[in-house]
Amino acid sequence: MGFCFLNNVAIAARHALDFHGLSRVAIVDFDVHHGNGTEDVFAGDERVLMCSFFQHPFFPNSGTAHPAPNLLNVPVAAYTTGAAVKAIVTDSWLPRLEAHRPELLLVSAGFDAHREDDMGQMGG
Numbered sequence: 423m424g425f426c427f428l429n430n431v432a433i434a435a436r437h438a439l440d441f442h443g444l445s446r447v448a449i450v451d452f453d454v455h456h457g458n459g460t461e462d463v464f465a466g467d468e469r470v471l472m473c474s475f476f477q478h479p480f481f482p483n484s485g486t487a488h489p490a491p492n493l494l495n496v497p498v499a500a501y502t503t504g505a506a507v508k509a510i511v512t513d514s515w516l517p518r519l520e521a522h523r524p525e526l527l528l529v530s531a532g533f534d535a536h537r538e539d540d541m542g543q544m545g546g
Contacts, residue, residue: 429459429460429463431449431451431460431528431529431530432449432459432460432463432464434528435447435449435464435470435526435528436463438525438526439469439470444469444525444526445469445525446469446470446471446522446523446524446525446526447469447470447471447524447525447526447527447528448470448471448472448473448519448522448524448526448527448528449464449470449471449472449473449527449528449529449530450472450473450474450515450519450527450528450529450530451472451473451474451475451476451530451532452474452475452476452507452530452531452532453474453476453530453531453532454476454477454532455476455477455532456474456476456478456495456497457472457474457476457530460472460530461474461489461493461495464492464493465489465490465492465493466490466491466492467492468491468492470492471492471493471494471518471519471522471524472492472493472494473494473496473514473515473518473519474493474494474495474496475495475496475497475498475507475510476495476496476497476498477497477498477499477500477502478497478498478499479497494514494515494518496510496514498510
């Protein structure tokens, strides 16, 4: 369902775990669209924590139904403000990231989440 031909962040995380022997990797994903491909790759893999926010229900049936314990999905409404996103990061993501203690942090950035992208409707 996603837009990636190759999921660079998932490939990098898998490489760090399998080739470099890391024990804990975190992926932070901000995008208009839910990172369902990354979620599919790592759901249930406790070595990887994925923290994500995405516009909902922009991509219906994705990211809201009982994610695995290592996934922190925060669906947000269209026109969610920067202050609300900051609160998500501070109140939800940071405590989980601190508890996970990642050896590597990967950023999966969807640039359609920019407030000036009219199609995405992020940033009120």
